[in-house]
Amino acid sequence: MIESIDTSLIDWSRAQFALTAIYHWLFVPLTLGLGIVQAIMETIYYKTGDDFWKKTAQFWMKIFGINFAIGVATGLILEFEFGTNWSNYSWFVGDIFGAPLAIEGILAFFMEATFIAVMFFGWNKVSKGFHLASTWLTIIGATISALWILIANAWMQYPAGMQFNPDTVRNEMFDFWAVALSPVAINKFFHTVLSGWIVGAMFVIGISSWYLIKKRQTKFALASIKIAAAFGLVASLLTLWTGDGSAYQVAQKQPMKLAAMEGLYEGQEGAGLIAIGMLNPAKENYNDNVDPFLFKIQFPKLLSYLAERDLNAYVPGITNLIEGGYQTKDGQTALSAREKIARGQKAIKALADYRKAKKDKDEVAAKEHRAILDENFPFFGYGYIKNPKDLIPPIGLTFYSFHIMVILGCFFILLFAVATWLSYKNKFEDKRWLQWICLLSIPLAYLAGQLGWAVAEVGRQPWAIQDILPVSAAISKLNTSSVQLTFFIFLTLFTILLIAEVGIMIKAIKKGPEISGK
Amino acid sequence: MKKESFPLKVYHFYLEGFKGMTSLGKTLWAIILIKLFIMFVVLKIFFFPRYLNQFETKSEKQEHVSEELIHRAITP
Numbered sequence: 001m002i003e004s005i006d007t008s009l010i011d012w013s014r015a016q017f018a019l020t021a022i023y024h025w026l027f028v029p030l031t032l033g034l035g036i037v038q039a040i041m042e043t044i045y046y047k048t049g050d051d052f053w054k055k056t057a058q059f060w061m062k063i064f065g066i067n068f069a070i071g072v073a074t075g076l077i078l079e080f081e082f083g084t085n086w087s088n089y090s091w092f093v094g095d096i097f098g099a100p101l102a103i104e105g106i107l108a109f110f111m112e113a114t115f116i117a118v119m120f121f122g123w124n125k126v127s128k129g130f131h132l133a134s135t136w137l138t139i140i141g142a143t144i145s146a147l148w149i150l151i152a153n154a155w156m157q158y159p160a161g162m163q164f165n166p167d168t169v170r171n172e173m174f175d176f177w178a179v180a181l182s183p184v185a186i187n188k189f190f191h192t193v194l195s196g197w198i199v200g201a202m203f204v205i206g207i208s209s210w211y212l213i214k215k216r217q218t219k220f221a222l223a224s225i226k227i228a229a230a231f232g233l234v235a236s237l238l239t240l241w242t243g244d245g246s247a248y249q250v251a252q253k254q255p256m257k258l259a260a261m262e263g264l265y266e267g268q269e270g271a272g273l274i275a276i277g278m279l280n281p282a283k284e285n286y287n288d289n290v291d292p293f294l295f296k297i298q299f300p301k302l303l304s305y306l307a308e309r310d311l312n313a314y315v316p317g318i319t320n321l322i323e324g325g326y327q328t329k330d331g332q333t334a335l336s337a338r339e340k341i342a343r344g345q346k347a348i349k350a351l352a353d354y355r356k357a358k359k360d361k362d363e364v365a366a367k368e369h370r371a372i373l374d375e376n377f378p379f380f381g382y383g384y385i386k387n388p389k390d391l392i393p394p395i396g397l398t399f400y401s402f403h404i405m406v407i408l409g410c411f412f413i414l415l416f417a418v419a420t421w422l423s424y425k426n427k428f429e430d431k432r433w434l435q436w437i438c439l440l441s442i443p444l445a446y447l448a449g450q451l452g453w454a455v456a457e458v459g460r461q462p463w464a465i466q467d468i469l470p471v472s473a474a475i476s477k478l479n480t481s482s483v484q485l486t487f488f489i490f491l492t493l494f495t496i497l498l499i500a501e502v503g504i505m506i507k508a509i510k511k512g513p514e515i516s517g518k
Numbered sequence: 519m520k521k522e523s524f525p526l527k528v529y530h531f532y533l534e535g536f537k538g539m540t541s542l543g544k545t546l547w548a549i550i551l552i553k554l555f556i557m558f559v560v561l562k563i564f565f566f567p568r569y570l571n572q573f574e575t576k577s578e579k580q581e582h583v584s585e586e587l588i589h590r591a592i593t594p
Contacts, residue, residue, distance in 0.1 A: 121535025
């Protein structure tokens with residue numbers, strides 16, 4: 001029997017989760033990035049004893065505090081949603097998801113909460129050294145918080161270190177380090193945190209540029225730009241490096257996502273990387289022989305290098321991943337989607353048979369079914385896929401998100417390099433055009449981070465857990481209307497919070513730092 | 519003068535910190551408290567009950583999830 005799940009329930013559940021994650025990610029990157037900038041400034045104060053740096057650090061700390069206060073706990077709503085909307089998923093992942101989140105809650109959250117109080121209340125009450133240590137520990141705590149969340153997310157992209165237990169219907173962790181130190185998790189952590197650093201750097205440069213445009217707080221603004229531009233340059237170069245690492249991991253673990261990111265339908269050796277391109281809206285099917293691009297400019301062989309570290313390596317396209325039959329790196333013939341679906345169905349049937357045999361106390365049959373389940377479990381999720389086409393993520397959204405993100409990343413490297421050069425040559429103050437570009441680039445830094453998440457999450461559809469559990473099997477059987485209602489409640493709540501944040505921040509920025517003189 | 523114990527020092531540190539808070543700090547704390555109230559008292563209780571809590575025991579929960587996973591599969 002096939003239980004019918006309303007597709008609008010799947011879409012609304014996805015939309016609600018995406019909305020919450022998008023809003024949450026408006027607050028987090030500024031905390032991660034601005035936290036480091038203010039800590040660097042306080043470190044300079046600690047070293048020099050110059051009161052100017054104390055006032056400078058205090059001003060950015062005030063902005064940090066506004067963002068932290070408005071954003072704190074917004075991520076908990078995602079956990080509410082796991083329990084209500086994604087109950088099958090929550091049960092199925094068991095302690096694998098629970099352990100990193102529990103560590104996050106106990107260790108990082110309390111670390112943040114303790115030291116943030118010293119950071120805000122401790123000026124002139126604790127020693128300079130202890131205050132500085134508290135500032136650094138606050139931001140280290142926030143970063144460790146992000147680490148555990150990203151480990152949990154990385155596990156969904158690459159489920160390692162676990163074993164499915166058909167008795168409890170849960171995945172059980174047998175190797176904590178395989179979960180925590182998976183190459184996907186490590187790349188994801190650094191790439192994501194570094195993108196937050198770019199937001200922090202861009203924010204400081206943009207706001208400081210506003211002071212320069214207004215001809216206010218010039219010394220403060222130029223000093224802030226000097227720190228943030230150099231920090232942003234380092235962060236953006238490291239983001240490029242970790243982005244390359246992330247793409248390599250995607251190629252190894254989620255080849256369909258890579259094919260969607262590049263709009264690659266037909267696999268090839270020495271595949272080129274698209275620099276700029278426009279998808280052909282007339283292409284509706286992977287096998288309709290319509291050219292996927294209206295136009296494209298590509299770097300020859302670079303996709304092969306990115307995916308396999310070999311300029312001539314073969315990179316499978318969407319058609320190949322659906323139809324199979326190509327030679328994989330380890331010399332095996334790739335399975336087709338239909339073969340994977342058949343094995344997934346076999347795994348689910350084995351689960352049903354195993355549980356029935358257990359109820360009937362037939363241990364011999366249970367052992368046989370368990371062996372079939374274990375053998376086919378890597379394809380478990382394919383048993384919920386009706387049509388091989390359902391394995392293709394939304395190409396347009398994934399492709400454009402990826403390419404706009406990369407273009408923005410290159411733009412930030414250039415912008416930070418120019419800003420660093422001019423600020424260290426003491427020429428930033430005269431460059432009004434650059435000040436405007438910096439101010440207007442603040443939203444672009446946020447956009448780049450959001451697009452990165454769109455690539456990561458939209459590009460892995462239909463999976464909630466890669467190959468193991470699709471979204472259609474992960475959701476709870478709720479009324480679509482109740483998910484719609486909570487979607488709009490969140491939309492209202494988060495929009496109010498965002499308006500409050502922007503309003504309070506603008507007021508604080510207009511007031512400016514408490515530094516006398518121009 | 520008697521030296522304050524560490525817990526008392528911490529208590530006074532927080533107390534003085536909250537007492538000396540600026541109007542911005544007070545506004546932010548008000549937003550945090552209102553937000554937490556909405557999240558935990560309104561949203562969590564009325565809109566986000568744990569779906570599987572409708573089943574009382576652990577075995578009922580796992581039975582429900584296994585039924586869901588088995589019945590949602592596409593049969594050949």
